[in-house]
Amino acid sequence: MQPVHVVGVGMLPFAKPGASEAYDVMGARAARAALDDAGVDYQSVQQVMAGYVYGDSCCGQAVSYRLGLTGVPVFNVNNNCATGSTALFLARQAVASGAADCVLAVGFEQMGRGAIAAQWSDRPDPSQRLLDTLDQVQGRDPQAPIAAQLFGGAGRMHMQLYGTRADTFGRIAVKARAHAAHNPLALFRTPLTLDEVMASPMVFDPLTRLQCCPPTCGAAAAVLCSAAFARRHGLDMRVRIAGQGMATDGNSSFDEQDLRKLVGYDMARRAARAAYEEAGVGPEDIPVVELHDCFTANELISYEALGLCREGEAEGFVLDGQNTHGGRVVTNPSGGLLSKGHPLGATGLAQCAELTWQLRGEAGGRQVPGARHALQHNLGLGGACVVTVYELG
Template identity: 80%
Template sequence: MTRPVHVAGVGMMPFTKPGASDSYHAMGARAARAALEDARVDYQHVEQVYAGYVYGDSCSGQAAVYHLGLSGVPVVNVNNNCATGSTALFLARQAIASGAAECVLALGFEQMQRGAIASHWKDRPDPSQRLLDAMEAIQGPPTDAPVAAQLFGGAARMHMQLYGTRTDTFGRISVKARRHAARNPLALFRDALTLDEVMASPAVFDPLTRLQCCPPTCGAAAAVLCSADFARRHGLDAIVRIAAQAMTTDGNSSFDEKDMRKLVGYDMTRRAAAQVYEASGIGPEDIPVVELHDCFTANELITYEALGLAPEGGAEKFILEGDNTYGGKVVTNPSGGLLSKGHPLGATGLAQCAELVWQLRGQAGARQVEGARLALQHNLGLGGACVVTLFQRD
């Protein structure tokens, strides 16, 4: 699969709290229309659709794209937990790169409910049971805290144990996220936070406080991918392409090494990033802007190291020296990230894609990373899947 794959258009609607959104199919259709309009492509030219969502009935993707037209093209519904949106992107890229299609729509949406994420199926085995068993083997019986907070909070504790990381270092990530989100009109939470406010917010699972946990969110995002030939024939803007992409799942180290960082995806991320760097010939030191999966501050911190943005054990220094923001080595989550922009599970990966395409086009407004020609995306789903994507401006 060697054909270049270009991102012709992206679209995203502002994320909202549960109960304040349109229905999932209306949100999905809006985001898809926005991406098609941005690409200047009619839906009739789309040959395949990959529609991602986590919570919804079968064929919800069709319910969304049927608002665009009844063209009869294949619609594939995708569910890979929090990596769903970037999994749809991964499949759309494969279709173009392989020559199976010339123009493909990747769409993600989520209509979430209030409260922590929970399983809706109590009459069958939990697909996360191996993950939960491994967590209990490492840190004892579960508490009443949300399971995801226990998992990522455990990863924070492991980093603290190994490297002496301070609790307020994690809190600084939330402060940075809000500072970035203040520049993003599409972000859910745009009010500034102080470190004192973050650390004084209610405890969720030590060392994580409530303001270090992303909120349940509703929203949608989309991307139109195409081949270079299709872009040329239709006079499209093909300035942004996917330079490399990799998707990984769990290996033995996730469960066998009694390391909470690895249980929540550290090694999945490291392997995916290594594949992307090798395929592209580009290293982490070359990348000026990253959208990474900051579902909790703990995950942002360990992901700095997994992506190679900071050396192992060096994330705290990276944060304290301001190397994760404007004026530093790499701007991480200029959108505000999941912590401030919001995290509608199926849409998250495609919202990250949209932000990075705007950055590479120079269309990010007040949050623009000047001169950015490379951008890295990291999207993680427990259970597990990790997708790392490198975008390049030609």
């Protein structure tokens, strides 16, 4: 397995549903931005990994054809909210194995308004086992979005186990907006007070509206290549993927009656351990993280799953400011999904872009000084989790 370098990244500002360009236009724009950042022509790309959740077959081709009709293989990827990082995982795998020297990973989503919902009613729901477990453990509220019930239930479980207070989750939303104020690509940049977060309408206790990421439209992309290709073309080789892990659900997701595990706690832990081991680092070596804060509750339980703090200590981690500038590890300096929005297919590659900018020292007012390693966590229910460790060479 040869080293794989992230030589170019691109991201569009995300937009509310109905206010964006069409998915193929957004995807092609993000891809061109990544190619321009890398200094690579599309004709040099040997494979394309295209990630999206909502769309017909071959949307990836519709995007890539706007870049050029070169005849290269285009792989369409759908892994729920982990789609973008799954495309990244496959791109890295293709380069590391020697199957290709230069691969484009692009993620895009043109979403509709409202909460995420199933699209097909005439066939088995792939999330049925997850929903059955939710019914057994917590029951279902017909008025609340399913995702909020799942992640809100995980937050409740943490509260029951460790005495975590409801406003601790709210503080994560306050932190997200404080970070986003320095990110021109974030959709929501206005700072929030804890009172504002807690007073916003309740979606599913303990999650208020300002603790839930909004569905958005957008695109992001990354160009990955081998060291030999980068040297041959004089490309920026500073950032490489040092370790990566990907996991799906195990028995514990469904058998232990623990909603934290139902929404991916153990998946994240397994993927993180694999990524740390391959990279030869531990969580104590990571100063900056982009993690999957679809809800504030998921950010909090992910601190523990990723080893950023010990199990049961996430509340103290938040209250002591260890999750922001001046603390132990800056989590979501971009503002995260809570502030940028969450176009499912693009999210994982937007995280990749942010961490590449961080390691290259190009993150402006949200820069984490001296970062040499960075961690990415991207989660999709159903399920998939990808954790990636980046290293500054």
